[in-house]
Amino acid sequence: MKEKIKLAEYAGKINEELRRGILLNTNGDKFNSMSIGWGALGILWNTPVFTVYVRESRYTKSQLDKTGEFTLSIPLGERDPVIDRVCGSLSGRDIDKTAEAKLALEPPNANSVPGIAQYPLTVECRVIYREQQKLGLIPPAMRARFYPEGTPGCSAEQADPHTMYIGEVLDAYVIHPDRPAVKEESMNVFFRKNDINAGIVEFKNTEGAVLIDVRDEDEFASGHIPGAVNIPLSRLREVEDSVDDYDTPIFTYCLSGVRSSRSVPALNMIGYTNVRSIGGIEDYKGPLER
Ligand SMILES: Cc1cc2nc3c(=O)[nH]c(=O)nc-3n(C[C@H](O)[C@H](O)[C@H](O)COP(=O)(O)O)c2cc1C
Known part of the structure; x- marks a missing residue:
């Protein structure tokens, strides 16, 4: 264990x-x-x-x-x-x-x-x-x-x-x-396993927020949280194509929370100031979209 x-x-x-x-x-x-x-x-x-x-x-x-x-x-x-x-x-x-x-x-x-x-x-x-x-x-x-x-x-x-x-x-x-x-x-301060269900509620209540699924395309296609856009961790720079305002509230998730926690410093480095990792879809209780 x-x-x-x-x-x-x-x-x-x-x-x-x-x-x-x-x-x-x-x-x-x-x-x-x-x-x-x-x-x-x-x-x-x-x-x-x-x-x-x-x-x-x-x-x-x-x-x-x-x-x-x-x-x-x-x-x-x-x-x-x-x-x-x-x-x-x-x-x-x-x-x-x-x-x-x-x-x-x-x-x-x-x-x-x-x-x-x-x-x-x-x-x-x-x-x-x-x-x-x-x-x-x-x-x-x-x-x-x-x-x-x-x-x-x-x-x-x-x-x-x-x-x-x-x-x-x-x-x-x-x-x-x-x-x-x-x-x-x-859990680890760097990889704290966040409550993705609470994170989604907060995303829905945050005006202008963007939800990014940082998993690979095939994982996204197999089922994702409604409203999420897919930008795999390895191609995070592409976020600039769709999010112009660097102060936009951004919520990220992946499968277990490891990749999404890595997306936070990566997005900060691009210039985004308001980024949160909300954890892994494996713990998500709501409906999925395919
Ligand atoms: C307490 C201790 C600390 C060590 N620290 C280092 C180190 O920081 N860097 C290093 O190159 N070797 C260090 N060594 C030496 C290697 O552990 C040792 O040469 C080892 O046999 C190399 O194994 P390898 O050839 O399988 O890689 C240390 C050895 C001891 C006993």
Whole structure:
């Protein structure tokens, strides 16, 4: 079972665990997990992001470059020394860490990279920006410490640069193996599952409001809320063809509420000032139009 969370409330816990290592999971040729100690939760381009730093030599880097997706698994209780040793010192290039550390994989919601039940705080991400660090721009003392190229006894691996991967946060939750999921009130601040039925009432009572279904065309055709226009998330810019006034009240929905919550910062960036995600049609109780 997955319990949606307010990720911002876990920022302190994430920082605390980063010092000991959290897990960066990827799923390219196979599932793999590596410990990371550098990273940050934040906001970029009005979007919740998690940034990680991965050295050139890591197997994880080749997987990240292939798929552009990662999921973070963060301990909330006791740490498992076997998981920490395997994921923090062995390479997926040489071994299957899932079997070696007996990782209990949990299917993802929004990307294709599983979480790990033993380290239950889970953050699913999609890479939206990457850049290799420029060694020449790093303060000399830090460079000498972390990239001691040419120092006797230092392997190439200890000196290779990190690439910064900025991942858009797609979903965040805690895995509870034996507890039912809790409801809406405690859901993530970024992806709070809104009451779509109350949202539709508010849409109807708001003069001049526009209702946008941000699902794909085939999903829209299979049944949508009467009065909605279809502008898929990937083509949101098209909204400017039909909504001239940037202060127009805009209500968005999708299937589960994830895509519609992503549509809010995207529409804000285009310039719309009055946008609300009202959740997912899967919870809608009224009649549908085809
Ligand atoms: C606590 C801890 C933190 C680490 N942090 C990072 C990190 O932020 N970036 C990095 O590239 N490697 C980091 N490492 C090293 C990798 O976890 C390690 O080299 C791992 O074996 C790489 O696995 P892979 O080759 O399967 O990707 C860390 C290791 C530990 C133990």
